[in-house]
Amino acid sequence: MKRLTVIAIIALLFSAAGLAGKDKRKRSGLTPYKIPLPEFVGDYFDKMPVDEENPLTEEGIALGRRLFYDKRLSADNTLSCGSCHQQRFAFADNRAFSLGVHDSLGIINTMPLFNLGWGRAFFWDGRAASLREQVTEPLINQREMAGTWADVLDKLQQDKDYPLLFKKVFGSEKINSTMVSKALTQFELTLVSFGTRFDRYYFDGQADALTKQEERGLDIFFGFGNCNHCHSDVLLTDNYFRNNGLDLDPQPGLYNTTGKAADRGRMKVPSLRNIALTAPYMHDGRFSTLEEVLTFYSSGIHQKSPNVDEHIVPLGKGLFLTPEQKADLVAFLNTLTDSSFIRNPAFSDPNPPR
Known part of the structure; x- marks a missing residue:
């Protein structure tokens, strides 16, 4: 009986803490935000993990969006995150x-x-363990935005609006790098893409969403093509790191992060969602078209590449797709484009140049 009483008290304390957090956000004038996701995401896949240290709010997202498109985050004020x-x-x-x-x-x-x-980890080589690490690395990468935190924070602090916006979201006008990374993360978490014809066909059961050719391509993708072993689940990526046999002597990839010989050549598996929009392909952009990518998987895999992935090896020397099969598969891959995503005004530059 005493044990049940203790459990009840603990439950009440946790409940009170949660309510206190909500009340705090309410008193501060922040508006909690829930990312709109289609039902099939929850039905077929895990819920998006929540960062309790950085709860989503409309104000935090708006601040992150503004930062994402602000060129003053670069050393010479010419590049923003949105530039690349x-x-x-x-x-x-x-x-x-x-x-x-x-x-x-x-x-x-x-x-x-x-x-x-x-x-799970970010960049081709997985060097960022979290999104909060990933969003700010380009700011100080000398090949990218080439800034320093001291310079970035000084420019933000001198802006007429940013100190008050940061105070609204994070409670302090004194801007620091953690605030910047949290705000950028909030915005980037809202960039969700699940509005494709493939989704309507495969998850929502809309039988006429695909053509016969696209259906044939889908059958290859989930059938003998083995594409879904790596480009799997709702995300169309398993978020792992794999060597797809691109080169006999591959670039280090994940090895640069872990130092493990077994990780040499392993690169992050990209999602195939919106793949028709993201050319050129592979970590070095060597392929200009999806047709070139399929030619590689059809007959160009290097089976003796170190740590070549186990799902590539069963293919033998390749898929040896016929021209018709390649055309069918490309047609299917084009159904993974989310037109609503690339046109959503909530993701665009809030202050576009005139």
Whole structure:
């Protein structure tokens, strides 16, 4: 009986703490925000993890969006996060390597930004353990925005609006790097993309959402093509790191982060959502078209690449797709484009140039 009483008291304390947190946000004038997700995401996949230290609010998201498109976050005030992560390209860009400050050339392809709340580690080599780490690394990367925290924070502090906006969201006019990373994270978490014809067909049961050719491509994708072993579940990525046999002597990839020989050549598996928008492809942007990608998987896999993935090995020397099968598979991949995502005004620059 005593044990039940203690459990009840603990439950009440946790409940009170939760209510206190909600009351605090309410008293501060912040508006809690819940990301709108279609029902099938919850039906077929895990809920998006919640960061209790950085709860989503409309005000925090608006601040993060403003920062995302602010070029003053770069050393020479010429680049923003949105310069390399462009909405029309599903928040990637259309270059093999992005241009940084003073036209410095990047060394790896820019990954798109969407459905980030389910990510386990970020960047091709997994060097960022959390989204909060990922969002701010480009600010101080010398090949990208090339700034320093001291300079970035000084510019934000001198702005006529930012100190009050940060105080509203985080309770202090004295801006620090943690506040910046939290605000950017809040905005990027809202970049969710689940509005494709594939979703309507596969999850919502809309039988006429795909053409016969696209259905044939879907059958290859989930059938002998084995594409869904890595590009799986609702996200169309398993968020793991794999060597797909691209090179006999691959770039280090995850090895640069872990130092483990077994991780050499492993790169993060990208989502295939919006894949038609995110060319060029692979970590080095070597393929310009989806047709080139399929030619590689059809007949170009290097089976003796170190740590080649177990799902690649069963393919033998390749898929040897016929021209018709390639066309069918490309047609299916095009159904993964979310037009509403790339046109959503909530994700666009709040202060576009005139």
